[in-house]
Amino acid sequence: MLKISNVTMKFGGVVAVNNFTANINKGEIVGLIGPNGAGKTTVFNVVTGVYKPTEGQVLFNSGDEKVISTLRPDEIAYLGVCRTFQNIRLFKELSVLDNVFIGGHLRLKSNVFSSILRLPSYNREEKEMLEKSNYLLEKVGLYGERNEKAFSLPYGKQRRLEIARALATDPKLLLLDEPAAGMNPQETGELMEFISVIKEEFDLTIFLIEHHMEVVMGICEKIYVLDHGTLIAEGNPEEIQNDSKVIEAYLGVD
Template identity: 60%
Template sequence: MIRTVLRTEHVTMQFGGVIAVNDLNIVVKEHEIIALIGPNGAGKTTAFNDITGVYTPTKGRVIYSPAEGKEIDITGRKPSEIAQLGIARTFQNIRLFKDLSVYENVLIAKHLHLESNFLAATFRLPGYKKEEKAMRADVERLLKEVNLWDVRNEKASSLPYGKQRYLEIVRALATEPKLLLLDEPAAGMNPKETAELTEFIRQIRDHFNLTIFMIEHHMDLVMEISDRIYVLDFGTTIATGDPAAIQNNERVIKAYLGEDEDA
């Protein structure tokens, strides 16, 4: 039986009189690529924020299973705690340290699992130096695996837009996640870049044995890569299924794909 990595149980997020997410029940299974789609304001990023600890849901629970037979209620936990448990995310708006190099951006992410304390780091005690050496070796390996080693010394801000998107994903990978949440990874990309990103997402899922949950507006990417899709409308799930089922769902066709029902 395939393990469920993440599930939301009746998650509701209310801001005053506005219900941004309403009774959300999502199941993400190991090694799947799941997409959450819907128009602007549908509640997609709010759902991500509920899962990653940015918000505490008004109602409901978020359950994470990092290993077989182990379940953790992560509802309302701090984002840093959730990241340490093995859930990483990217953001719709790129959040790199733009004046730091590619290498430094990824190295900073490795500090999430640093065991040495502040004093050990300040005085560069043997335990910290050993950890630092291991982290730098991990960064070198990772950058080579994702073909960013050649630009390791370039400032993040100097990279082309598409490469900045890749770097943000790679920085998330540096935290060694089991579940990776991607918030509109193809935003601002042209069709060629989107096609390349589609293949990159598939490759990192397989290479790093990841489970991926993404928000995306590019329907070509969503339909090409997703195992299952959830569709939100005003915070409520209106459809779920594989790409073929979503493409043939009349309500989805009319509201989201912009196709004529008689086409």
């Protein structure tokens, strides 16, 4: 579904990502790990069109393979690639429901004139989007808080809301940037179960960055490891746990 081919990302003289290659198959949960500053979020930014790679390309295949590394973020999202962020980026002053509702606007077919004039076609789409938003909030356990302001939610529920907003775009590939950041052990366990459930419920392929090794080793089928922008290991959880280069990158050597 996703092929990252020999991607290099430079910022002036700094090489943030160096010749990185990865393949993600449909239905997989794949992890991207590495020490702070390893280049993980830069990879996500390249995949989602925030950055154009200095070298290499990104291909996305949801039935028709396309090079997406030349597209805008909104064009990539429309194809079915959506993400959450390391630092939660909700519309904090809007309601929980409105945050999800906004995500659904990507799929609206009506134009600005039909919305201003409140034409029947727009009203029908708006009603369908409202029903879909409420359905997603039920699925992530936030329906009871749908009318509350987003900022009033506890941290773990804000994470769920951000994922619900991403689901409103009808993604095929969901990128999660440190979804367990700031969570306590109970919330982390609930998150692992939640990710597994939404993967099956919405037929998702998931690519995630995470520092919580419990999460990565518990739900990922394949893991890529970056260190200083360079891929140093790839494999299943057991192979990664026993890889000497990975151990050195995280713990150092005597």
